[in-house]
Amino acid sequence: MASWTIQKLLDWTTEYLTSKGVDAPRLSAELLLCHTVELTRIELYTQFDRQVAKRQLDQLHDLVKRAGLHEPVAYLTGRTEFYSLELEITSDCLIPRPETELLVQRAIEFLRTRAGVQFVCDLCTGSGCIAVAIAKNHPDSRVIATDISAGALDVAAQNVEKHQLKERIELLQGDLFEPLVRQLDVDQFDLIACNPPYVSAAEYERLDNNVKDYEPKSALYAGTDGLDVYRRIMEKADQFLKPGAALMLEIGYAQGPAVRELLEETGAFAKIKIEKDLHDNDRITIATKVSH
Ligand SMILES: C[S@@+](CC[C@H](N)C(=O)[O-])C[C@H]1O[C@@H](n2cnc3c(N)ncnc32)[C@H](O)[C@@H]1O
Known part of the structure; x- marks a missing residue:
């Protein structure tokens, strides 16, 4: 477990989502990972070697599984971007x-x-x-x-x-x-x-x-x-x-x-x-x- 770095998780998740036919698999993987480890996308790229804690791995695993079933990433992360503004999102909208x-x-x-x-x-x-x-x-x-x-x-x-x-x-x-x-x-x-x-x-x-x-x-x-x-x-x-x-x-x-x-x-x-x-x-x- 301790060997799961951000880089490895990003690659693994991208590959998994690709195999499930999910749109924009790399972007989706980045957004799910950002959400789980509470980093922005820029921060994610500067912390590729950081190891991810077990609790976060479990959370990511659950989210990736749901994304693989085509649940929209915006509902999984609870946010999206529109007109360069970050917005909160739930499945009610x-x-x-x-x-x-x-x-x-x-x-x-x-x-x-x-x-x-x-x-x-x-x-x-x-x-x-x-x-x-x-x-x-x-x-x-x-x-x-x-x-x-x-x-x-x-x-x-x-x-x-x-x-x-x-x-x-x-x-x-x-x-x-x-x-x-x-x-x-x-x-x-x-x-x-x-x-x-x-x-x-x-x-x-x-x-x-x-x-x-x-x-x-x-x-x-x-x-x-x-x-x-x-x-x-x-x-x-x-x-x-x-x-x-x-x-x-x-x-x-x-x-x-x-x-x-x-x-x-x-x-x-x-x-x-x-x-x-x-x-x-x-x-x-x-x-x-x-x-x-
Ligand atoms: C296509 S969504 C648009 C949401 C948002 N404006 C956007 O652009 O993403 C349509 C919205 O209309 C609402 N809606 C549907 N019928 C309505 C009605 N009769 N009166 C008011 N709102 C309605 C839905 O609840 C939904 O939030």
């Missing part, structure tokens, strides 16, 4: 995806074109990743973030606290806009940002096991065609937006045309743009409310 950073980037760019305090609503906040990243990068923003899941909101609350944003982010539990109706101080926003559930019934069946078996179905599934939540957002978004304000939605890889049609049907938006991600998939829609 979706693991923030790098693709969602595009929505955050466009949101921040939009807010920076406007003067004064900006009121932002983050619907379906989950871990709070979008709300936290926007508030952290746009000090003049005040965010109200909602989610139907109490478990997800507990995680969001930890992330708000962790990044010292309690003064600027308010978390409310309920169905889409419903908790805002009870909210008296802000009734119209400069920006509504949302990454809702958008997976169709057919897509849900085909999801990778590491998603389908571990991430909450309520964070992913949105009816037969995957558009149920968009339809419900479009019914009300208009009344919660100031003239000239923006609605930014993450969308599925081929949902651009359908979401554009839903937005057009409302007659409330002057400009509607679909943006693709780096893999050339539809990724976000940006709609600007008519300014009169």
